[in-house]
Structures are given as structure tokens and as C-alpha cells.
Amino acid sequence: MMWYRNTPFNLNEQAAARLWVEDLSAGYGNFLVLRNLSLEVLPGLTVILGPNGAGKSTLLKALNGLIGRSGHVWLDDAELPSKTHEIVRSGVVLVPEGRQLFPQLTVRENLELGGWLVPKGLRAQRLDQAFIDFPKLKERASQLAGTMSGGEQQMVAVARAMMSAPRLLMLDEPSLGLAPRMVDELLHIARRIADNGTTVLMVEQNVKKALAVADRGYVMERGTLVASGAAKLLARSSVIREAYLGAAAAPATPRAAAAAKAAA
């Protein structure tokens, strides 16, 4: 008898992955975007924040093999391969910005394509599980993906990525262009995936909401990391509050306070 547990996001039979990045540089042709980046992605949910053009998507693309990189990346105790199909086989999957679904295929067909590396029987089992994890998609199994709302399409993209039972799921701005309620839903899906044993690395522009669901965060500016730490601490840090949350940090010294007052 085929047996599988009936709890959300239990596709992943392996332990949550850890990723170590050391001295990573990457860019486009002669244009170097990332310079000597070092970071670690631990089990749970890690968010990468930063202004437009900071290099956040470039980092995910470099980790996914879509662009070349130098430096070292380890997934647990093995060096991460450099070719995308090998990276996927090792359990690292990217949901790119813009989702890249097949609009003329149904939800079910899009999900099945996410399990293309998986033997047929297991793929069917994972599809059943995906419909348990994403009940909204079960109702829409026969709908063409291109006719769904932005939020629903993003959900299909995440569910499709989960079909390969990744150990590390990378999400590039999953909430881009979505209504606030869908943003919340998508971020909570990311949280649930992390809670159920798949490490999640997410780029997000919704700083406040992302830090509220994440365990840890990195802040990137002009291709380098400028801050990192526990999400709760980052949310209170001056670098985040000043740059992203619209709150001026308290001046560090009485002199700075006087200067700020004079300038106001």
C-alpha cells in the first residue's frame, strides 16, 4: 500500500539544508555585480533585503547556475555544482521573479512539469501531496495557468518547485505586484515550507512583512552585504528603520541630535 503522511509540506524526506557561500563574485559579462560575498543560509527562513539593483536577484541566479560565479558554495558538506540541472538534482530550486509558468498548460500540467526529474509513480504521489498542501490549487487543477490571478500563479510556481522536494527553496520576490492579502498568504506559505523542513532563501521588497515571518536576514547594497542578523533584531535596527521603514533612527550623540535639529 502506498503510504504518505497527511500533513502539509511533508514532501521533503531529507534534513533541511545548510548553504555556505564564501567569496562569491558574479555578474554579467564584464559587469561585476556581486563582489566577494560570504553568507550562510541555515535551516528556516532567510530573507535578503536591499534596494533595487543591489544584486539580490543576481545572487539567486548565481546560486542557481543561471549565471557564472567564482568563489565557493557548499550545500551541507558538498560543493554546490555549477550547472543548473545538477544544482536542481542536488536539491536547490529557484522560483524566479515573474514565475515563468506555462500559461497554456493547466495547473496540474504545470505541477507535473515540476516533477520531471522524478519517477512517474512518485510524481503522482507528490502531485496528490501538492493538492493537500495547496487546496486552492486542487479546485483549479484544470484551469489554464495563464488565466489565474497573479497571486494564484505565484502559488502554482511555489507548488511546482515543491514537486521536486527541494532541500533549499529560493524565492525571488514572491509577493511582487500582489494585493496585500495575497502578500500575507504567500509569505505564510514560505514560512510553513520552512517549518516543515525545507530551508528557504527569499528575496523580498516587503521589508516589514518579510522580517515578520523570517528567522534571519541579510541586507545588500551595491553588491555587498551591509547588515545581517536575526530578523527580529534587524527589524529594529537603524539601517532597516532608516532606509526601509520610514523611521529616522535616534541620533547617536547629543551633537548629532543638535545637528539634526539645526538641519530640520
Ligand SMILES: Nc1ncnc2c1ncn2[C@@H]1O[C@H](COP(=O)(O)OP(=O)(O)OP(=O)(O)O)[C@@H](O)[C@H]1O
Ligand atoms: N541580464 C542582465 N544583464 C546585465 N545586467 C544585469 C542583468 N540583470 C541585472 N543586471 C544588473 O545587475 C544589477 C543588479 O541587479 P539585480 O536584478 O540583481 O538587483 P536586485 O537587487 O534584485 O533589484 P530588483 O529588486 O530591482 O530586482 C543591476 O545593476 C542590474 O541592472
